[in-house]
Amino acid sequence: MQLECRISRKKKSSPGTGPGAAMLVALVLSSAPMLAVGQESGGGMKWSQDPATGCRFVAPSSLGTAPTYWIGACSGGKAAGLGMLRTRVGTTAGHAFYGELREGVPVIGTVDLDGGFQVGRFVRGDIGTRDTEWQERHDGFETALRAARAVSAHYAGQKNAASARHYSGVAKKLETQLEGD
Template sequence: MRRLHAVALVAMVCAHAPAGAAAADLQWTQDPGSHCKFVAPASLTSGPTFWIGACVEGKASGEGMLRRRDGDKAGAAFFGRMKDGIPEIGVVDLTDGYRAGNFSDGDIGGQTESDPQNRIDAFRIAAEAARLISAKYAAEKNAGSARHYEELAKTLEQQTD
Protein backbone atom coordinates (compact mmCIF):
# COMPACT_ATOMS: atom_id res chain seq x y z
CA MET A 1 0.00 0.00 0.00
CA ARG A 2 2.87 2.39 0.79
CA ARG A 3 4.36 1.71 -2.61
CA LEU A 4 1.06 2.61 -4.28
CA HIS A 5 1.00 5.93 -2.39
CA ALA A 6 4.60 6.65 -3.44
CA VAL A 7 3.78 5.93 -7.09
CA ALA A 8 0.71 8.18 -6.88
CA LEU A 9 2.80 10.97 -5.34
CA VAL A 10 5.45 10.71 -8.07
CA ALA A 11 2.73 10.80 -10.74
CA MET A 12 1.21 13.93 -9.19
CA VAL A 13 4.57 15.70 -9.05
CA CYS A 14 5.40 14.79 -12.65
CA ALA A 15 2.00 15.99 -13.83
CA HIS A 16 2.81 19.48 -12.52
CA ALA A 17 6.30 19.71 -14.04
CA PRO A 18 6.72 21.96 -17.09
CA ALA A 19 6.40 20.24 -20.44
CA GLY A 20 9.61 19.01 -21.97
CA ALA A 21 11.93 19.26 -18.98
CA ALA A 22 12.11 19.13 -15.22
CA ALA A 23 12.58 22.50 -13.53
CA ALA A 24 16.03 21.47 -12.29
CA ASP A 25 17.16 20.66 -15.86
CA LEU A 26 16.39 24.15 -17.16
CA GLN A 27 18.92 26.98 -17.32
CA TRP A 28 18.00 29.58 -14.73
CA THR A 29 19.08 33.21 -14.87
CA GLN A 30 18.05 36.39 -13.11
CA ASP A 31 17.20 39.97 -13.87
CA PRO A 32 20.40 42.00 -13.28
CA GLY A 33 18.46 44.73 -11.43
CA SER A 34 15.65 43.04 -9.51
CA HIS A 35 17.38 39.64 -9.16
CA CYS A 36 14.07 37.97 -10.03
CA LYS A 37 14.84 34.45 -11.33
CA PHE A 38 13.49 32.89 -14.50
CA VAL A 39 14.14 30.55 -17.40
CA ALA A 40 14.42 32.46 -20.68
CA PRO A 41 13.22 30.79 -23.90
CA ALA A 42 16.23 29.66 -25.97
CA SER A 43 15.20 31.85 -28.92
CA LEU A 44 16.00 34.95 -26.83
CA THR A 45 19.66 33.80 -26.95
CA SER A 46 22.00 34.28 -24.00
CA GLY A 47 22.93 37.59 -22.45
CA PRO A 48 21.47 40.17 -20.08
CA THR A 49 17.73 39.59 -19.87
CA PHE A 50 15.30 41.71 -17.87
CA TRP A 51 11.88 40.76 -16.48
CA ILE A 52 9.04 43.27 -16.25
CA GLY A 53 6.19 41.74 -14.28
CA ALA A 54 5.45 40.24 -10.89
CA CYS A 55 8.18 38.48 -8.95
CA VAL A 56 6.65 36.04 -6.46
CA GLU A 57 9.00 34.40 -3.98
CA GLY A 58 11.95 35.49 -6.12
CA LYS A 59 10.62 34.04 -9.39
CA ALA A 60 8.96 35.68 -12.40
CA SER A 61 5.22 35.06 -12.24
CA GLY A 62 2.11 35.96 -14.19
CA GLU A 63 2.01 37.98 -17.38
CA GLY A 64 4.93 40.16 -18.36
CA MET A 65 7.94 40.58 -20.60
CA LEU A 66 11.45 39.15 -20.75
CA ARG A 67 13.63 41.53 -22.78
CA ARG A 68 17.18 40.81 -23.96
CA ARG A 69 19.52 43.78 -23.96
CA ASP A 70 23.03 44.36 -25.26
CA GLY A 71 24.13 47.59 -23.63
CA ASP A 72 21.58 50.23 -24.62
CA LYS A 73 20.25 48.14 -27.53
CA ALA A 74 17.00 46.18 -27.08
CA GLY A 75 16.97 42.63 -28.37
CA ALA A 76 14.32 39.95 -28.76
CA ALA A 77 11.50 39.82 -26.22
CA PHE A 78 9.12 37.23 -24.78
CA PHE A 79 5.60 38.41 -23.97
CA GLY A 80 3.51 35.91 -22.08
CA ARG A 81 2.74 34.07 -18.89
CA MET A 82 5.30 32.76 -16.41
CA LYS A 83 4.70 30.35 -13.54
CA ASP A 84 7.32 29.88 -10.84
CA GLY A 85 9.91 31.46 -13.15
CA ILE A 86 9.18 29.19 -16.11
CA PRO A 87 7.42 30.37 -19.27
CA GLU A 88 4.04 28.72 -19.85
CA ILE A 89 2.70 30.28 -23.03
CA GLY A 90 3.35 33.37 -25.10
CA VAL A 91 5.18 34.88 -28.03
CA VAL A 92 8.84 35.59 -28.70
CA ASP A 93 9.13 38.73 -30.84
CA LEU A 94 12.17 38.26 -33.07
CA THR A 95 13.44 40.67 -35.72
CA ASP A 96 12.26 38.31 -38.47
CA GLY A 97 8.90 37.21 -37.04
CA TYR A 98 7.28 35.47 -34.09
CA ARG A 99 7.51 32.18 -32.25
CA ALA A 100 4.20 31.46 -30.53
CA GLY A 101 2.84 28.69 -28.35
CA ASN A 102 3.63 26.78 -25.21
CA PHE A 103 7.05 26.46 -23.59
CA SER A 104 8.49 23.06 -24.45
CA ASP A 105 12.02 21.69 -24.74
CA GLY A 106 13.53 25.00 -23.63
CA ASP A 107 11.75 27.30 -26.08
CA ILE A 108 8.43 28.84 -27.07
CA GLY A 109 6.55 27.52 -30.06
CA GLY A 110 8.90 24.67 -30.85
CA GLN A 111 6.05 22.27 -31.54
CA THR A 112 6.14 21.21 -35.18
CA GLU A 113 2.38 21.01 -35.56
CA SER A 114 1.06 23.56 -33.11
CA ASP A 115 -2.67 23.55 -32.43
CA PRO A 116 -4.15 26.68 -34.07
CA GLN A 117 -6.11 27.50 -30.89
CA ASN A 118 -2.88 27.31 -28.87
CA ARG A 119 -1.26 29.82 -31.23
CA ILE A 120 -4.28 32.15 -30.93
CA ASP A 121 -4.16 31.85 -27.13
CA ALA A 122 -0.42 32.61 -27.15
CA PHE A 123 -0.92 35.83 -29.12
CA ARG A 124 -3.84 36.93 -26.92
CA ILE A 125 -1.83 36.37 -23.75
CA ALA A 126 1.15 38.16 -25.31
CA ALA A 127 -1.08 41.14 -26.18
CA GLU A 128 -2.33 41.27 -22.57
CA ALA A 129 1.28 41.20 -21.35
CA ALA A 130 2.24 44.04 -23.72
CA ARG A 131 -0.69 46.09 -22.38
CA LEU A 132 0.51 45.52 -18.81
CA ILE A 133 3.96 46.78 -19.83
CA SER A 134 2.33 49.79 -21.50
CA ALA A 135 0.39 50.58 -18.30
CA LYS A 136 3.57 50.30 -16.24
CA TYR A 137 5.35 52.82 -18.45
CA ALA A 138 2.29 55.12 -18.47
CA ALA A 139 2.28 55.08 -14.64
CA GLU A 140 5.98 56.04 -14.74
CA LYS A 141 5.11 58.97 -17.08
CA ASN A 142 7.09 57.39 -19.93
CA ALA A 143 4.61 58.19 -22.71
CA GLY A 144 6.86 57.03 -25.56
CA SER A 145 7.36 53.52 -24.16
CA ALA A 146 3.70 53.32 -23.11
CA ARG A 147 2.65 54.10 -26.70
CA HIS A 148 5.16 51.63 -28.14
CA TYR A 149 3.88 48.70 -26.07
CA GLU A 150 0.22 49.63 -26.66
CA GLU A 151 0.89 49.56 -30.43
CA LEU A 152 2.74 46.27 -30.05
CA ALA A 153 -0.27 44.83 -28.18
CA LYS A 154 -2.49 45.76 -31.15
CA THR A 155 -0.03 44.16 -33.58
CA LEU A 156 0.05 40.96 -31.50
CA GLU A 157 -3.76 40.84 -31.43
CA GLN A 158 -3.90 41.19 -35.22
CA GLN A 159 -1.90 37.97 -35.54
CA THR A 160 -5.00 36.05 -34.40
CA ASP A 161 -7.10 37.18 -37.39
Protein backbone atom coordinates in the same frame (compact mmCIF):
# COMPACT_ATOMS: atom_id res chain seq x y z
CA MET B 1 9.73 -0.39 -13.76
CA GLN B 2 7.54 -3.20 -12.53
CA LEU B 3 5.72 -3.06 -9.20
CA GLU B 4 4.09 -5.99 -7.53
CA CYS B 5 1.40 -5.64 -4.91
CA ARG B 6 -0.16 -8.57 -3.08
CA ILE B 7 -3.31 -8.14 -1.09
CA SER B 8 -3.88 -10.83 1.47
CA ARG B 9 -7.36 -11.66 2.65
CA LYS B 10 -6.08 -13.63 5.65
CA LYS B 11 -6.84 -12.28 9.10
CA LYS B 12 -3.16 -11.97 9.88
CA SER B 13 -1.09 -10.39 7.12
CA SER B 14 2.63 -10.22 7.02
CA PRO B 15 4.29 -6.78 6.83
CA GLY B 16 3.99 -5.12 3.42
CA THR B 17 1.11 -7.21 2.08
CA GLY B 18 -2.11 -5.98 3.71
CA PRO B 19 -4.68 -3.41 2.58
CA GLY B 20 -2.56 -0.67 4.13
CA ALA B 21 0.35 -1.59 1.85
CA ALA B 22 -1.94 -1.56 -1.18
CA MET B 23 -3.17 1.93 -0.22
CA LEU B 24 0.42 3.10 0.18
CA VAL B 25 1.40 1.77 -3.26
CA ALA B 26 -1.68 3.42 -4.81
CA LEU B 27 -0.78 6.74 -3.15
CA VAL B 28 2.82 6.59 -4.36
CA LEU B 29 1.78 5.70 -7.91
CA SER B 30 -0.84 8.45 -8.06
CA SER B 31 1.72 11.09 -7.08
CA ALA B 32 4.36 9.89 -9.57
CA PRO B 33 3.20 12.21 -12.41
CA MET B 34 3.43 15.22 -10.06
CA LEU B 35 6.92 14.22 -9.02
CA ALA B 36 7.98 13.97 -12.66
CA VAL B 37 6.68 17.48 -13.39
CA GLY B 38 8.54 18.88 -10.40
CA GLN B 39 11.77 17.32 -11.60
CA GLU B 40 11.27 18.60 -15.13
CA SER B 41 10.68 22.18 -14.05
CA GLY B 42 13.66 22.28 -11.71
CA GLY B 43 16.37 20.29 -13.42
CA GLY B 44 18.00 20.94 -16.73
CA MET B 45 16.76 24.50 -17.17
CA LYS B 46 19.08 27.49 -17.15
CA TRP B 47 18.00 30.09 -14.62
CA SER B 48 18.75 33.76 -15.27
CA GLN B 49 18.44 36.84 -13.11
CA ASP B 50 17.25 40.31 -14.04
CA PRO B 51 20.37 42.51 -13.63
CA ALA B 52 18.28 45.40 -12.29
CA THR B 53 15.76 43.73 -9.95
CA GLY B 54 17.33 40.37 -9.13
CA CYS B 55 14.12 38.57 -10.13
CA ARG B 56 14.89 35.03 -11.38
CA PHE B 57 13.45 33.27 -14.43
CA VAL B 58 14.10 30.75 -17.19
CA ALA B 59 14.38 32.53 -20.55
CA PRO B 60 13.21 30.77 -23.73
CA SER B 61 16.29 29.67 -25.68
CA SER B 62 15.19 31.64 -28.76
CA LEU B 63 15.93 34.86 -26.84
CA GLY B 64 19.64 34.07 -27.01
CA THR B 65 22.28 34.67 -24.35
CA ALA B 66 22.25 38.47 -23.96
CA PRO B 67 21.37 39.96 -20.55
CA THR B 68 17.61 39.59 -20.09
CA TYR B 69 15.26 41.82 -18.11
CA TRP B 70 11.81 41.01 -16.68
CA ILE B 71 8.97 43.53 -16.67
CA GLY B 72 6.23 42.09 -14.48
CA ALA B 73 5.55 40.83 -10.98
CA CYS B 74 8.21 39.05 -8.95
CA SER B 75 6.90 36.69 -6.28
CA GLY B 76 9.30 34.94 -3.92
CA GLY B 77 12.22 36.13 -6.05
CA LYS B 78 10.81 34.56 -9.24
CA ALA B 79 9.02 36.13 -12.21
CA ALA B 80 5.28 35.54 -12.03
CA GLY B 81 2.20 36.34 -14.08
CA LEU B 82 1.93 38.30 -17.30
CA GLY B 83 4.90 40.31 -18.50
CA MET B 84 7.86 40.59 -20.80
CA LEU B 85 11.37 39.16 -20.93
CA ARG B 86 13.52 41.54 -23.02
CA THR B 87 17.14 41.03 -24.02
CA ARG B 88 19.48 44.01 -24.14
CA VAL B 89 23.02 44.57 -25.33
CA GLY B 90 24.05 47.93 -23.91
CA THR B 91 21.25 50.32 -24.86
CA THR B 92 20.07 48.20 -27.79
CA ALA B 93 16.88 46.20 -27.22
CA GLY B 94 16.90 42.65 -28.55
CA HIS B 95 14.24 39.97 -28.85
CA ALA B 96 11.31 39.83 -26.44
CA PHE B 97 9.02 37.21 -24.95
CA TYR B 98 5.49 38.37 -24.10
CA GLY B 99 3.54 35.90 -22.04
CA GLU B 100 2.91 34.20 -18.72
CA LEU B 101 5.47 32.87 -16.26
CA ARG B 102 4.78 30.72 -13.19
CA GLU B 103 7.44 30.46 -10.51
CA GLY B 104 9.94 31.88 -13.00
CA VAL B 105 9.19 29.40 -15.79
CA PRO B 106 7.43 30.46 -19.02
CA VAL B 107 4.05 28.83 -19.60
CA ILE B 108 2.74 30.24 -22.89
CA GLY B 109 3.24 33.29 -25.05
CA THR B 110 5.09 34.69 -28.02
CA VAL B 111 8.72 35.43 -28.82
CA ASP B 112 8.99 38.49 -31.07
CA LEU B 113 11.89 37.74 -33.43
CA ASP B 114 13.25 39.74 -36.36
CA GLY B 115 11.37 37.68 -38.93
CA GLY B 116 8.08 37.19 -37.08
CA PHE B 117 6.67 35.39 -34.08
CA GLN B 118 7.39 32.09 -32.40
CA VAL B 119 4.26 31.18 -30.46
CA GLY B 120 2.94 28.48 -28.16
CA ARG B 121 3.65 26.71 -24.90
CA PHE B 122 7.07 26.42 -23.25
CA VAL B 123 8.40 23.01 -24.31
CA ARG B 124 11.96 21.67 -24.00
CA GLY B 125 13.42 25.07 -23.20
CA ASP B 126 11.68 27.19 -25.83
CA ILE B 127 8.35 28.60 -26.92
CA GLY B 128 6.32 26.71 -29.50
CA THR B 129 7.15 23.89 -31.86
CA ARG B 130 6.87 23.44 -35.61
CA ASP B 131 3.63 21.52 -35.25
CA THR B 132 1.82 23.84 -32.85
CA GLU B 133 -1.94 23.38 -33.10
CA TRP B 134 -4.25 26.29 -34.04
CA GLN B 135 -5.75 26.55 -30.53
CA GLU B 136 -2.33 26.71 -28.88
CA ARG B 137 -1.20 29.40 -31.34
CA HIS B 138 -4.38 31.37 -30.64
CA ASP B 139 -3.92 31.02 -26.86
CA GLY B 140 -0.26 32.02 -27.19
CA PHE B 141 -1.10 35.21 -29.10
CA GLU B 142 -3.96 36.00 -26.71
CA THR B 143 -1.66 35.63 -23.68
CA ALA B 144 1.04 37.71 -25.39
CA LEU B 145 -1.52 40.44 -26.15
CA ARG B 146 -2.55 40.62 -22.48
CA ALA B 147 1.13 40.66 -21.46
CA ALA B 148 2.00 43.51 -23.87
CA ARG B 149 -0.94 45.53 -22.51
CA ALA B 150 0.29 44.88 -18.95
CA VAL B 151 3.80 46.06 -19.90
CA SER B 152 2.33 49.19 -21.51
CA ALA B 153 0.33 49.87 -18.31
CA HIS B 154 3.50 49.33 -16.24
CA TYR B 155 5.34 52.03 -18.17
CA ALA B 156 2.31 54.35 -18.12
CA GLY B 157 2.28 53.98 -14.32
CA GLN B 158 5.94 55.04 -14.27
CA LYS B 159 5.06 58.12 -16.37
CA ASN B 160 7.18 56.76 -19.25
CA ALA B 161 4.85 57.75 -22.10
CA ALA B 162 7.23 56.72 -24.91
CA SER B 163 7.61 53.13 -23.64
CA ALA B 164 3.89 52.91 -22.83
CA ARG B 165 3.10 53.94 -26.42
CA HIS B 166 5.65 51.49 -27.84
CA TYR B 167 4.18 48.49 -25.98
CA SER B 168 0.66 49.61 -26.82
CA GLY B 169 1.81 49.37 -30.46
CA VAL B 170 3.19 45.89 -29.80
CA ALA B 171 -0.21 44.92 -28.37
CA LYS B 172 -1.93 46.19 -31.54
CA LYS B 173 0.47 44.14 -33.68
CA LEU B 174 -0.33 41.04 -31.62
CA GLU B 175 -4.06 41.77 -31.88
CA THR B 176 -3.68 41.82 -35.68
CA GLN B 177 -2.23 38.30 -35.47
CA LEU B 178 -5.31 37.17 -33.53
CA GLU B 179 -7.65 38.71 -36.11
CA GLY B 180 -5.88 36.70 -38.82
CA ASP B 181 -6.71 33.40 -37.07
